[in-house]
Amino acid sequence: MKTLPIIILRSIFAAVLFSSVAFGETVNISAEVLRDKIRGGLLGQILGNLNGLPHEMKYTVEPGKVSGYVPALPRGAWTDDDTDFEWVYIKVMEDENVLLLSPERITRLWKERINQRIWCSNQFARQLMDIGLEPPLTGRPLLNPWAEFNVSGQFLCETFGLIAPALPRRAAEIGLNYTRVAIGGEPAQTTQFFTAMIALAYVESNINVLLDHGVAAIDPNSVVAQIVREVRAWHRENPNDWQATRARLSAKYARHNHLHRDRNGFELNTGSIVGAMLYGRGEFVPTLTLAFNFGWDADCNAATVGTILGVAKGYRWMLAQGWQIVDRYTNTVTPNLDHVRDLSKTMPSRENMPTDETITSFADRLIDLAERVVIEQGGRRLLVEGRPVYEIPRQKPACIQRMESPADEVANMKATMEPWVRQAIAGSAQQQELARAAYLAICLGLAPSLRQQQPEKWAGAIAALGQYPKLVQAIFNHAPVPMGEVLREKALAAGLAKPAKSQKLW
Numbered sequence: 001m002k003t004l005p006i007i008i009l010r011s012i013f014a015a016v017l018f019s020s021v022a023f024g025e026t027v028n029i030s031a032e033v034l035r036d037k038i039r040g041g042l043l044g045q046i047l048g049n050l051n052g053l054p055h056e057m058k059y060t061v062e063p064g065k066v067s068g069y070v071p072a073l074p075r076g077a078w079t080d081d082d083t084d085f086e087w088v089y090i091k092v093m094e095d096e097n098v099l100l101l102s103p104e105r106i107t108r109l110w111k112e113r114i115n116q117r118i119w120c121s122n123q124f125a126r127q128l129m130d131i132g133l134e135p136p137l138t139g140r141p142l143l144n145p146w147a148e149f150n151v152s153g154q155f156l157c158e159t160f161g162l163i164a165p166a167l168p169r170r171a172a173e174i175g176l177n178y179t180r181v182a183i184g185g186e187p188a189q190t191t192q193f194f195t196a197m198i199a200l201a202y203v204e205s206n207i208n209v210l211l212d213h214g215v216a217a218i219d220p221n222s223v224v225a226q227i228v229r230e231v232r233a234w235h236r237e238n239p240n241d242w243q244a245t246r247a248r249l250s251a252k253y254a255r256h257n258h259l260h261r262d263r264n265g266f267e268l269n270t271g272s273i274v275g276a277m278l279y280g281r282g283e284f285v286p287t288l289t290l291a292f293n294f295g296w297d298a299d300c301n302a303a304t305v306g307t308i309l310g311v312a313k314g315y316r317w318m319l320a321q322g323w324q325i326v327d328r329y330t331n332t333v334t335p336n337l338d339h340v341r342d343l344s345k346t347m348p349s350r351e352n353m354p355t356d357e358t359i360t361s362f363a364d365r366l367i368d369l370a371e372r373v374v375i376e377q378g379g380r381r382l383l384v385e386g387r388p389v390y391e392i393p394r395q396k397p398a399c400i401q402r403m404e405s406p407a408d409e410v411a412n413m414k415a416t417m418e419p420w421v422r423q424a425i426a427g428s429a430q431q432q433e434l435a436r437a438a439y440l441a442i443c444l445g446l447a448p449s450l451r452q453q454q455p456e457k458w459a460g461a462i463a464a465l466g467q468y469p470k471l472v473q474a475i476f477n478h479a480p481v482p483m484g485e486v487l488r489e490k491a492l493a494a495g496l497a498k499p500a501k502s503q504k505l506w
Contacts, residue, residue: 023396027166027203031381031388034165036314037202038370039363041162043318043325044310045303046359047071048288049082052299053335059295060258063246066292069285071321075337076328077359079349081118082303084331086159087362088113088350089178094365099373100177103134110181116506117333117349120264121146121182122156123478123505127471131436136180142410143443144182145483149265153179153187154194154273155300158307161198163369165390167377168196168217168397174373176401187266188401189224192217194273194304196397201311203394207282208232210308211274217397224270227253231274242279246294249275261480268296273304284309284318315363329357414444425450425461434464438494439471443487447494462495470505477502 029037051071055064079087088109093099101109107129118126124146125138133143141148157175164171175195176188183191196217197210204210211228218225230252231245238244253267262268272294280287287309291302310318319325330337331353332346348355371381371390379392417440424437438461441447451458466472475484475491476498492498 023394025394026379026391027394028384029165029202029390029392030384031390033314034202034370034390035363035367036316037165037311038162038366039315039360040313040318041198041201041307041311042159042363042366043315043359044284044306044308044313045158046077046083046306046329047073047310048291048302048304048306049080049299050077051288052292052302053080055292055295055298055302056300057263057297059293059298060254060263061250062295063243064293064295064298066289069289069292070323071285071288071318072324073326073328074324076326076330078330078332078335078337079117080299080335081122082155082300083159084350084353085114085122085156086178087329087357088353090159090163090362090365090369091353094368097372099174099369099376103136106178106181107134113351113353115351118506120260120480121150121152124474125182127468127474127505128439130468130471131439131465132432133436133439136184139180139182139184140409140413141184141406141483142413143440145479145487146264147183147187148185148483149261149267149480150183150187151190151264151266151269151297151300153183153266154190154270154304155297156182157191157195158198158304159366161195161201162307162311162366164195164199164373164377165202165370166199166392166394167373168199168213169395169400170373170377171195171199172217172400185403185406186223189218189222189403190266190270192400193224193228193270194308197308198311199395200397201308205282205312207277207280211277213397217399219399219402222403224266227267227271228274231271232278235275235278242275242290242294245275245279246272249294256481259481261482263296264480269301272296272298273301276301276305277308280305280309282309282312284313325359327358327360329359329362331355331357410444414446417444418446421446422450425457426454431464431467434461435468438462438465438496442490442494442496445490447490451494459495465496469499472496473499473503473505478505 124144128138139147157179160175161171172192172195175191179191193214197214200213234245234248249271254262256262276287276290280290287305288302291305292298331348333349334346374390374392382389421437421440424433441450
């Protein structure tokens with residue numbers, strides 16, 4: 001997107017917990033403990049995700065009644081969007097020795113590797129890439145109607161907390177670099193909230209203290225901060241009745257008749273995660289069970305709490321529970337592996353990615369990157385009594401990205417982009433540039449004047465946009481309320497034809 005001028009928002013060994021270590025001091029974590037916690041966090045994330053899939057979107061109006069849950073991966077793990085977006089990034093970050101991949105590199109990665117089994121805001125972002133838009137524009141709410149509420153800010157951030165032990169600010173910076181591909185606004189606060197909690201779970205296990213740290217990492221005026229305050233207050237009022245807290249969460253934040261805007265939104269799902277953690281009291285199985293029962297996007301929510309508690313508990317503790325865990329991470333479009341005899345013959349869901357990954361090899365990539373993050377942030381690897389130890393300058397959590405008012409966002413984007421849009425439409429731009437200019441004009445409210453002033457040029461721009469049928473489908477048939485309705489009205493008024501029938505995007 002080189003021609004579009006934009007601002008790119010860019011006891012050392014035995015101790016498992018270090019709650020007494022103050023911010024600004026260094027904390028020592030042995031390489032053995034670091035490895036154990038990273039593997040535990042990743043396994044917890046995968047268990048929450050894949051064991052939670054049977055409960056995804058099942059409990060919306062009423063809570064679930066799951067009981068007797070036993071974590072298990074009897075055929076190993078497989079690629080699901082809760083973990084495999086991050087897997088793609090992590091693989092390339094490791095291969096290219098780069099922590100913050102550029103917008104252009106991220107866009108190429110998606111086109112090469114992330115084209116199927118993607119939904120909602122991520123799917124819309126993928127279509128915007130086809131007309132030449134790059135992150136973080138693909139995650140700006142004005143351009144992506146999912147981005148102002150979608151849960152991608154939380155369920156695609158956990159791994160970046162894992163690679164920043166005791167470094168919550170760096171965890172948030174890395175996390176935002178990747179989650180803002182598909183989200184902005186309030187969901188960006190959830191990225192900061194959860195990456196901070198995961199980063200500090202290396203040195204803290206008390207749930208309320210971790211929540212305090214998470215709140216310190218977000219804009220105090222955000223809705224996310226309000227939700228955390230409210231769920232904690234409801235928990236204090238009903239410390240033994242999670243259903244009461246869940247009912248109050250639903251009553252206040254289920255505002256769209258329990259349709260997709262509710263089920264896929266940050267409000268109910270962030271509240272569910274906080275509620276599950278409080279009522280689960282730091283215990284792994286009860287907390288995941290509660291994440292299932294709170295409902296809505298239950299697999300994503302369970303993955304997030306599974307990551308936090310997996311770090312706190314550690315991999316060896318998890319294996320000692322006797323759960324049936326097969327060390328495999330299969331790259332496949334087939335989510336139900338029970339009926340697949342030969343896993344090697346399944347079709348990969350992430351193109352150009354390994355087909356022989358395991359959970360531990362995935363975790364080993366994170367371990368390598370965590371060492372880089374520690375050293376980059378002023379830490380060092382030492383030998384103490386012949387054993388490797390990481391000396392880490394513990395960071396105090398802080399908000400990296402504050403909220404921007406929608407009006408300011410629109411004004412800033414319009415001021416930056418309008419000259420290029422008008423020039424592209426008036427000139428002799430290529431099809432992709434012309435389509436991009438038409439889409440930006442629609443979103444920025446420039447289409448009516450352009451259509452009136454340059455009717456022939458505008459007709460050509462709309463025709464170019466129509467040559468991207470997946471984006472047109474996304475606009476008319478896959479964009480949610482309320483922003484999707486606004487976008488559809490603008491598109492129709494601009495002359496973009498609605499598809500004859502709705503089609504899947506992959």
